[in-house]
Amino acid sequence: MPGQSRYGQQGVLTPDPVEPDFSDRALTAAQVRAARGMVGLSKEELAKMAGVSISTIVRLEDANSPVRPRHDTVMAVRRALEQAGVAFTFDTNAKPGVREA
Numbered sequence: 758m759p760g761q762s763r764y765g766q767q768g769v770l771t772p773d774p775v776e777p778d779f780s781d782r783a784l785t786a787a788q789v790r791a792a793r794g795m796v797g798l799s800k801e802e803l804a805k806m807a808g809v810s811i812s813t814i815v816r817l818e819d820a821n822s823p824v825r826p827r828h829d830t831v832m833a834v835r836r837a838l839e840q841a842g843v844a845f846t847f848d849t850n851a852k853p854g855v856r857e858a
Contacts, residue, residue: 792845813830842858
């Protein structure tokens with residue numbers, strides 16, 4: 758058929774893939790530790806900024822903790838870290854990470 762090959766239609770532009778929305782994705786313990794260290798916040802300071810207890814920050818930063826905070830608590834900590842200048846990365850071909858915003 759003219760205009761087509763076994764690889765699909767020729768001359769037809771396909772839209773760029775839509776980047777996934779990771780704004781609601783939970784953080785890893787390593788991301789929380791790295792982000793807090795990047796912006797130089799103590800556990801006490803981060804807890805106050807996020808409106809959570811210090812023990813919640815301790816549990817979030819401990820990957821082996823049997824107690825996992827609720828999703829809304831994790832998101833409060835994430836928002837506090839983002840406001841402090843951290844961007845969280847969730848690349849599909851890499852481990853979750855952090856970088857300066």
